[in-house]
Amino acid sequence: MISIMDFFFRLFIFFGLCSLAFSNEALSSNEFPRPLIVQYPDNIIETRLTELHEEVKLQCTSWRFSVEANNIGPWKTIPRECLEYVKDYMMGRSYKMDLERASNEAKVYANTVQLIGSEIFDPVEFDKWVEKAMALAIEPSFKLYEEVLKLGFKIFLLTGRSENKRAATIDNLINAGFQNWDKLILRGPEDHGKLATIYKSEKRNEMVNNGFRILGNSGDQWSDLLGASMSIRSFKLPNPMYYIP
Numbered sequence: 001m002i003s004i005m006d007f008f009f010r011l012f013i014f015f016g017l018c019s020l021a022f023s024n025e026a027l028s029s030n031e032f033p034r035p036l037i038v039q040y041p042d043n044i045i046e047t048r049l050t051e052l053h054e055e056v057k058l059q060c061t062s063w064r065f066s067v068e069a070n071n072i073g074p075w076k077t078i079p080r081e082c083l084e085y086v087k088d089y090m091m092g093r094s095y096k097m098d099l100e101r102a103s104n105e106a107k108v109y110a111n112t113v114q115l116i117g118s119e120i121f122d123p124v125e126f127d128k129w130v131e132k133a134m135a136l137a138i139e140p141s142f143k144l145y146e147e148v149l150k151l152g153f154k155i156f157l158l159t160g161r162s163e164n165k166r167a168a169t170i171d172n173l174i175n176a177g178f179q180n181w182d183k184l185i186l187r188g189p190e191d192h193g194k195l196a197t198i199y200k201s202e203k204r205n206e207m208v209n210n211g212f213r214i215l216g217n218s219g220d221q222w223s224d225l226l227g228a229s230m231s232i233r234s235f236k237l238p239n240p241m242y243y244i245p
Contacts, residue, residue, distance in 0.1 A: 078241070
């Protein structure tokens with residue numbers, strides 16, 4: 001059985017264009033230390049500007065790598081210097097390539113397993129969006145879903161959405177092309193207020209207690225993958241947009 005997490009449910013909130021911040025105000029924990037932010041002299045040459053922009057890009061690449069490696073956490077916001085970098089990453093080829101690589105690795109693994117038996121998050125606005133049932137599937141993840149389905153694995157969809165969003169979630173899945181999953185698990189009243197790591201660990205525990213072996217797991221948050229009853233192999237999808245503990 002492979003458990004495909006709720007990465008295709010999440011709303012990507014793309015931030016608008018934002019110039020580099022050059023100020024002397026105190027830095028928060030989400031910003032780079034001095035001297036990354038500097039006051040430009042009026043007569044600075046174009047070469048120095050280019051070098052500084054390249055340094056910021058390198059720093060943001062390093063920050064994103066640390067986020068994906070779970071070396072930075074918990075974190076609440078993208079550093080101001082990296083807003084434009086993250087926007088370019090999410091809208092460009094790199095994000096899709098990273099998704100494809102993770103999904104392809106999961107497909108290779110699934111084919112080697114012997115089948116055995118069976119912005120600040122706004123919950124109000126998110127719920128309104130969920131009810132529209134218009135989220136699109138992430139293409140590489142959808143291809144992985146279809147591949148795993150063909151191999152005969154049981155597929156459990158485990159999401160942090162509330163149980164009262166079940167109808168809208170099912171409509172959204174069908175609209176996006178998903179079908180023939182074995183179980184869709186949402187947060188019940190008793191699960192509200194739990195950290196995602198705890199909630200999803202408990203649900204995986206229930207799967208194991210019911211006699212299932214969790215062979216593979218894919219999600220875009222470490223809280224999708226870590227905790228109790230972990231899968232034999234886990235596949236972390238890229239997501240520098242937000243962090244869910």
